[in-house]
Amino acid sequence: MHNVEEKVIGHFDDYIYYKNGVLLKKWFDGEVVGNRKLNHKQQLKLLKEIKSFHNLNILNLPVFDWNTYGFISEEFNKIANKYKNPIYFKTTHGDLNSKNILMNRKNEFKLIDFEWCRLNHIGFDIVCLIENLNISRKLVKKVFDLNDEIIDDFVYLKSEFDFKAYQSHYAKIEIDKTALKPVKLGLTNNNFQFNNLFLKIKNYDGFNHQNSLYFLNNLDFCIPVLYDDKEKIIQKFYIFDQWKSNFKNLKIIVSYIKELQNLNPLIEISKNQTYQKCLQWYKEQEVSHYINLHFTEKEIKQLFFNLKKLPSNVLSHNDLNINNIVSLDKNLKIIDWEYLSFNHKYFDLAYLASSLNLNKKTELKLLKFFDSNFDLNEYFKIKCLVNFYALLWSLNLKDDFDLSINLNNIKKYLAYLN
Template identity: 25%
Template structure:
């Protein structure tokens, strides 16, 4: 049995399985029933580019899932994210967005953020100067009248793995229907060095209106994950969450200078 670190779940490897056991304080903001609906439908599809649990149990508000474990897999943490890898990421995101799942929740930016605002004693950083801006972003979240698409919503480097047969996406526990630009914003803010942002954004070939929306979603996500990290730090007292909040706060400061 091998222990592996996890921020939202207790994770271990046993034989050829990666086993996740959910934490109670994470279950308070993740909809595990919605997550199971996603796994049920994904398992009915012939998908080669996504890795998700093949079995699970949900009892007493605890989700335990098993996913095939690939011992020699690498993640985007282990390699340089060059232009070719960016193209692969865009292709994977586009493939996620084409999935047609039924009965899956739609992301509610205000409600999701408010959970962390209302359940955090003290945010790790003072975000008061951004509150009005975030409220405006939330107010105009769907103002372009786009149709929501199935989205991953958590495209950190560790959620891209490669094990001989190309890059694949894992960990769909945050997945819901969402704005089509949210996943691109997630990858930019979570996985890319800021110097690489212009390269990736240019590859998206966005209109001026789409570019403004993308920047708004990046700002929203940085704000959201600072509150998330603050909540998680209070629950665990693990310094990794201070580091995450600091990185997002630095991104917020950079963004305000860009505008």
């Protein structure tokens, strides 16, 4: 790796000395791009810098090896072979992310960290820019004269290559939490930014993290999982935007629920555990005291009786609240899948409607969109149970959700229970 970096650095005047990883260079008064969003003018200047880098003629630079981490698949090799002809080769950086690009106040850019430089098709670098720095796809197509087929091929190739790399590397790595940047997200796990990656250190409560989540990578509304083991989950790090809970967006989320329910995963997924979770929470003294103050013994028994009867018919997120829906590049995504299991088909929809405290008209329109042959009595029964589940969970977590919403919904729909 250092030999490659030494070859590349020799082509830049601002590097004074480099040997065996020891580097001395002229000062560039800039900072890493980090999480900032580049405007159109800045993107153009960065692309010009990268285009100049691609045109470097570096003697004896090695060719990129798509099988660095071993065999991936026949389909992968078939697509990779399309770009192995030397006529396509340029000097590529190989690791274009926010920590490897410096920017100063004059909007001048410098590339750093050249250990992954290889002869390769520029498509690899271009996809890095699109995915890691949110550079406009339309703009890179124009600047680098690329078409959608090439970009789509490299999106696939890079995704598969990265996945294999993460499997090989992160299965063995010991993570120093003190070197990571904490990310405030959720109340259960420890979350960090790790360079251009998002790292979730798992904390178990007996009901979460029971399923491998790789199969969700096939869903466009999920953030792909790069690596998942008993200790951690690794994904790309993104800065999400707030989403607007208008009817148009709510219909999109409901369509995601339907798509999830139509999945037929080839792996075993945990069964419905709503009853077991609620029972565990209820056994806590503070929680049971609160519940006993607001419900009669008969009502509590009725709630638990119906919880125990919940089926395991379809895949369910089981925590589809407003904070687990985000916007990324104007596309809605669902995050935080640690409580995934089988459940009732109305569970996620009722959870979403309750979390947003939707008015009756909007809720019924969504229900009709979700299921044209909906059973309103059944839906109200599930909504009652969902709110009891959410109430117990909030009491357990001591979060800041307005408990009156759950209480009112439970009281309102108790009559629909068996």
